[in-house]
Amino acid sequence: MLRGYQSWAFENKPVILSTATVVGPEEGNGPLGDDFDIVHGDMTLQEKTWEKAERKLMEEATKLAIENAKTTKEKINFYVGGDLMNQIISNSFAARTLSVPYLGVFGACSTSMESLALAAMIVNTGGANYALAGTCSHNCTVEKQFRYPTEYGSQKPPTAQYTITGAGAAVVAAKGEGPIITRATIGRVVDMGIKDPFNMGAAMAPAAVDTLQAHFRDFRIEPGYYDLIVTGDLAKVGHAIASELLEKHKIPMQQTTFMDCGLMIYDLDKQPVQAGGSGCGCSAVVTYGHLMKKMRNGEINRMLVVATGALLSPLSYQQGESIPCIAHAVAIESGRRE
Amino acid sequence: MLRGYQSWAFENKPVILSTATVVGPEEGNGPLGDDFDIVHGDMTLQEKTWEKAERKLMEEATKLAIENAKTTKEKINFYVGGDLMNQIISNSFAARTLSVPYLGVFGACSTSMESLALAAMIVNTGGANYALAGTCSHNCTVEKQFRYPTEYGSQKPPTAQYTITGAGAAVVAAKGEGPIITRATIGRVVDMGIKDPFNMGAAMAPAAVDTLQAHFRDFRIEPGYYDLIVTGDLAKVGHAIASELLEKHKIPMQQTTFMDCGLMIYDLDKQPVQAGGSGCGCSAVVTYGHLMKKMRNGEINRMLVVATGALLSPLSYQQGESIPCIAHAVAIESGRRE
Numbered sequence: 001m002l003r004g005y006q007s008w009a010f011e012n013k014p015v016i017l018s019t020a021t022v023v024g025p026e027e028g029n030g031p032l033g034d035d036f037d038i039v040h041g042d043m044t045l046q047e048k049t050w051e052k053a054e055r056k057l058m059e060e061a062t063k064l065a066i067e068n069a070k071t072t073k074e075k076i077n078f079y080v081g082g083d084l085m086n087q088i089i090s091n092s093f094a095a096r097t098l099s100v101p102y103l104g105v106f107g108a109c110s111t112s113m114e115s116l117a118l119a120a121m122i123v124n125t126g127g128a129n130y131a132l133a134g135t136c137s138h139n140c141t142v143e144k145q146f147r148y149p150t151e152y153g154s155q156k157p158p159t160a161q162y163t164i165t166g167a168g169a170a171v172v173a174a175k176g177e178g179p180i181i182t183r184a185t186i187g188r189v190v191d192m193g194i195k196d197p198f199n200m201g202a203a204m205a206p207a208a209v210d211t212l213q214a215h216f217r218d219f220r221i222e223p224g225y226y227d228l229i230v231t232g233d234l235a236k237v238g239h240a241i242a243s244e245l246l247e248k249h250k251i252p253m254q255q256t257t258f259m260d261c262g263l264m265i266y267d268l269d270k271q272p273v274q275a276g277g278s279g280c281g282c283s284a285v286v287t288y289g290h291l292m293k294k295m296r297n298g299e300i301n302r303m304l305v306v307a308t309g310a311l312l313s314p315l316s317y318q319q320g321e322s323i324p325c326i327a328h329a330v331a332i333e334s335g336r337r338e
Numbered sequence: 339m340l341r342g343y344q345s346w347a348f349e350n351k352p353v354i355l356s357t358a359t360v361v362g363p364e365e366g367n368g369p370l371g372d373d374f375d376i377v378h379g380d381m382t383l384q385e386k387t388w389e390k391a392e393r394k395l396m397e398e399a400t401k402l403a404i405e406n407a408k409t410t411k412e413k414i415n416f417y418v419g420g421d422l423m424n425q426i427i428s429n430s431f432a433a434r435t436l437s438v439p440y441l442g443v444f445g446a447c448s449t450s451m452e453s454l455a456l457a458a459m460i461v462n463t464g465g466a467n468y469a470l471a472g473t474c475s476h477n478c479t480v481e482k483q484f485r486y487p488t489e490y491g492s493q494k495p496p497t498a499q500y501t502i503t504g505a506g507a508a509v510v511a512a513k514g515e516g517p518i519i520t521r522a523t524i525g526r527v528v529d530m531g532i533k534d535p536f537n538m539g540a541a542m543a544p545a546a547v548d549t550l551q552a553h554f555r556d557f558r559i560e561p562g563y564y565d566l567i568v569t570g571d572l573a574k575v576g577h578a579i580a581s582e583l584l585e586k587h588k589i590p591m592q593q594t595t596f597m598d599c600g601l602m603i604y605d606l607d608k609q610p611v612q613a614g615g616s617g618c619g620c621s622a623v624v625t626y627g628h629l630m631k632k633m634r635n636g637e638i639n640r641m642l643v644v645a646t647g648a649l650l651s652p653l654s655y656q657q658g659e660s661i662p663c664i665a666h667a668v669a670i671e672s673g674r675r676e
């Protein structure tokens with residue numbers, strides 16, 4: 001299964017049986033609004049705290065993904081999940097509700113593809129019949145924990161990103177109908193010395209490029225193999241830097257369409273999101289909602305999702321540390337061309 | 339590889355090539371002091387903050403484990419690690435230093451066996467030639483983050499546990515000499531409604547019992563198969579509760595030796611540790627230091643380590659939530675009896 005140094009090829013073709021996405025109002029109003037399963041009109045989800053609201057997003061997404069897979073939670077062997085909250089409480093509490101054996105993971109916003117890669121690996125090796133992968137974020141919990149409570153109304157520079165409110169989940173199975181997870185590349189931690197938590201995109205871009213280079217090297221393929229390569233949430237600043245770095249390294253990205261989930265989820269001209277979206281939920285809902293729909297429709301046949309994460313904490317920032325970043329890539333294919 | 343509902347049997351016999359343990363002064367003064375590779379006499383490790391000290395523990399343990407395996411970090415395909423710090427910064431920063439592809443995980447104090455189970459699964463399936471698993475904790479970082487800074491000198495009830503200062507790491511490989519990882523059982527989240535963060539043992543005991551029951555059921559074996567079954571860090575209160583619950587469920591634990599890492603690491607009569615040790619590092623250093631030595635010496639041939647974790651955050655506690663808990667079990671065998 002190991003390919004090259006840091007990649008996995010999934011020979012047994014683990015299938016994405018189903019996905020589910022649940023988002024908040026800002027995401028529902030964005031250009032991809034119609035592609036999400038549930039759009040909440042109220043950021044509180046009628047819960048008493050933002051944290052309880054975030055957990056509910058995750059609970060709804062996992063429940064719906066299991067329903068969409070036409071199975072029951074008793075059939076799910078493992079839930080692989082994580083989020084940005086301290087001690088990943090949104091997922092741990094959602095896992096309590098699910099009552100499914102649970103593997104907590106953390107890769108900041110790369111958690112979406114870390115959890116999907118691990119779920120695929122476990123299913124591929126016969127370690128599970130069904131594995132569920134999921135992640136989530138909520139604008140108000142993340143802003144409160146990493147920066148200031150939103151009620152405080154602090155200003156932000158244009159390089160800042162807007163944490164999306166949403167949860168995404170996918171049921172991966174050994175058998176059944178659906179897009180296939182064919183490959184994954186697990187990233188190294190890359191730190192270029194950037195210390196500004198209001199410019200995560202710039203910090204994360206080199207990690208995305210490092211993982212993309214590793215992916216092409218380990219599988220000896222070119223970007224053109226994929227119809228679409230999409231980064232997690234580099235947004236405006238980071239995606240431009242990643243494009244420049246890839247050009248500098250002579251990676252022929254012009255062979256494919258190269259996009260970013262943080263740029264796709266909002267209309268940057270009309271929505272108050274600075275450089276674009278971010279958060280664990282960002283690449284999860286764009287991939288599991290919008291892109292899976294495109295794959296099912298036949299608009300794309302092969303895609304590579306490179307979710308990026310900034311592994312800082314408020315404390316590491318306060319202690320003068322720079323921002324270590326990581327990116328994990330997962331390839332999903334319709335199987336139609338094969 | 340799947341056995342029963344939530345367990346893995348590792349047919350390809352992943353080997354623990356090496357381990358390394360690094361601890362602080364209190365652990366060095368305890369009954370297992372001689373079994374650790376490095377004992378620091380100073381809790382600061384000459385670093386400016388407790389968090390930087392904790393990270394250094396992890397960096398030293400991973401470096402030494404790689405040296406002890408007579409390999410180099412360039413040969414390690416994946417590092418699987420996590421810790422109790424918000425956004426698992428000790429491990430993410432240690433992974434930056436290592437520069438090895440990194441899978442961040444979180445299961446509170448069960449992280450030790452979550453990371454080892456995943457490393458074994460990845461190696462077993464041919465997904466890595468070498469995988470490194472590790473975790474750590476530091477008394478002063480954890481007390482500060484979850485309760486009060488130690489300098490504040492707040493009093494504690496006798497049910498409280500003392501977070502150990504230490505890091506443990508293991509190199510798991512597809513080939514080579516060493517104890518074999520034969521089985522793993524991934525736990526469900528169990529929550530019996532306990533809300534007191536000064537009584538983690540009581541909260542975690544039912545999770546340990548749930549995972550033990552699942553392990554015996556999935557593999558159709560009895561406790562007597564193992565020379566030793568050891569829980570992670572239930573300490574005095576929790577271990578007694580777990581023993582009672584197992585008796586109630588008619589699990590014949592009298593067939594084996596049943597112990598707890600949180601009780602083994604300190605002398606409860608002489609050291610100021612209340613009910614015993616806890617923290618991600620606790621089961622890691624006891625297993626990788628003390629128990630692996632006993633296995634290499636031939637004193638034990640088959641052991642099952644059931645690491646327990648309390649998945650709360652200070653915020654979930656402040657919002658009135660109870661403490662969801664989890665336990666992951668990993669079986670390690672010398673191979674001598676086989």
